[in-house]
Amino acid sequence: MSELVNPHDKLFRALLDDPIRAETLIREYLPPALRDRLADARPELVDGTFVDARLRGSQSDRLFQVRLKSGKPLLLYVLLEHKSTPDPGTPIQLLGYSARIWERYGEGRTEKLRALPPIIPLVFYHGSAVWQVPASVIDCLDTDPEVLDLVRDFRYVLHDLKPIAYERLSAERALRAGLAALKFAFERGLPLADMVRMLEDLPDGGMFEKQFFEYVVAVYDMPVQTLLDAVALAKPEREEILVTTIAQQWVNQGEMRGRAQGIKEGEAQGQRKAILLALETRFGDLDIKVRAHVAKIPDADLDVLLRRVLTASTLEGVFDDSQWH
Known part of the structure; x- marks a missing residue:
C-alpha cells in the first residue's frame, strides 16, 4: 500500500x-x-x-x-x-x-x-x-x-x-x-486548556507521541506559543525533549513541501520556523533583530544552527561565530 x-x-x-x-x-x-x-x-x-x-x-x-x-x-x-x-x-x-x-x-x-x-x-x-x-x-x-x-x-x-x-x-x-486531536482539528483559536488536556493524556515517548505532534504541526491552526505553553504546563519535565520533537516536525513539514514543489524553499522555511520555535522556548521572546538574523542565515547552515539552538547555554552563544566550526 x-x-x-x-x-x-x-x-x-x-x-x-x-x-x-x-x-x-x-x-x-x-x-x-x-x-x-x-x-x-x-x-x-x-x-x-x-x-x-x-x-x-x-x-x-x-x-x-x-x-x-x-x-x-x-x-x-x-x-x-x-x-x-x-x-x-x-x-x-x-x-x-x-x-x-x-x-x-x-x-x-x-x-x-x-x-x-x-x-x-x-x-x-x-x-x-x-x-x-x-x-x-x-x-x-x-x-x-x-x-x-x-x-x-x-x-x-x-x-x-x-x-x-x-x-x-x-x-x-x-x-x-x-480522538480529541481529531475532534479539535478544524477549530481556530483552540483554548490552551484543551491542548493541555490532550498532552496530559498523551503517553510519554513511543511512536504515538511522535505521530501526535506530527499531526498537530501539520493540521492545527494555532499560535506556536500556545503549543509551547501547553507543553510547559502539561509536561514540564519533558519540555526540552518535546520542543526538539516539535522542531523536528517543522523541519519535516518543510522538507515535504519542498519535495512536493520540486524546490528547496519549503525545507528551508520549515527549518527556520523550527529554529525560531526552539529559540522562543529556550530564551523567551525574540528581538526583531534576532528574527532578521535567522532569516539571513544561508540555507546550507540551517542544520548546524538548529543543533546549536538546542545545545547552547545562552542566546548569544547560538550566534557566536567563533563557535561555528
Whole structure:
C-alpha cells in the first residue's frame, strides 16, 4: 500500500494500529446491544482496504473480525470521515466497500457466499459542517413505502466527535487524546486548556507521541506559543525533549513541501520556523533583530544552527561565530 498522504487518516490509523486501543474503540462505540453480544476475544485486524480510485487520498479504513458469543463471525468496518462538508455519497460508498469485502471473503465458493458474516460500518466524523447524511442506502431511495419494505436495510453507526465531551471520548487516555486531536482539528483559536488536556493524556515517548505532534504541526491552526505553553504546563519535565520533537516536525513539514514543489524553499522555511520555535522556548521572546538574523542565515547552515539552538547555554552563544566550526 502506498504511504498515507492525509494527516487525519495517518493519526486515525495510528490509533487503530494498536490492538488494545482498537479493541477499546470498538467496544466503546458499538451500540450497547451489539457490544453485549461480543465474545471476550480481541478483535482481529483483517486486510480491508477497499478505496475507490476517486478516494485514494483517504486510506484510514480498517477492517476487524470479531466473534459473537454464539461463535459466529462479525466484521466491523471502521472509517474516518474528515471532509469539511458531509459526503452524501457515504451510504453508497460503504455499501460498495461491504460488497467488495463480501466478495473477497466468499472467494467465489458457494458455501462461503451463502454464509457471509454481517458487516457493521462505524463512521467517525470530525468535519466542520453538521452531518445530515442518511445512515442507510434505503433512506436515499425514491420509491413507495411498500417497495421500501421489501428492501433490506443497511445502516452504519455514526459517531460525530464534535459534540462528544472530552472526558467521554474514551476511558483509555491515549485513545482519548488521539480522538480529541481529531475532534479539535478544524477549530481556530483552540483554548490552551484543551491542548493541555490532550498532552496530559498523551503517553510519554513511543511512536504515538511522535505521530501526535506530527499531526498537530501539520493540521492545527494555532499560535506556536500556545503549543509551547501547553507543553510547559502539561509536561514540564519533558519540555526540552518535546520542543526538539516539535522542531523536528517543522523541519519535516518543510522538507515535504519542498519535495512536493520540486524546490528547496519549503525545507528551508520549515527549518527556520523550527529554529525560531526552539529559540522562543529556550530564551523567551525574540528581538526583531534576532528574527532578521535567522532569516539571513544561508540555507546550507540551517542544520548546524538548529543543533546549536538546542545545545547552547545562552542566546548569544547560538550566534557566536567563533563557535561555528
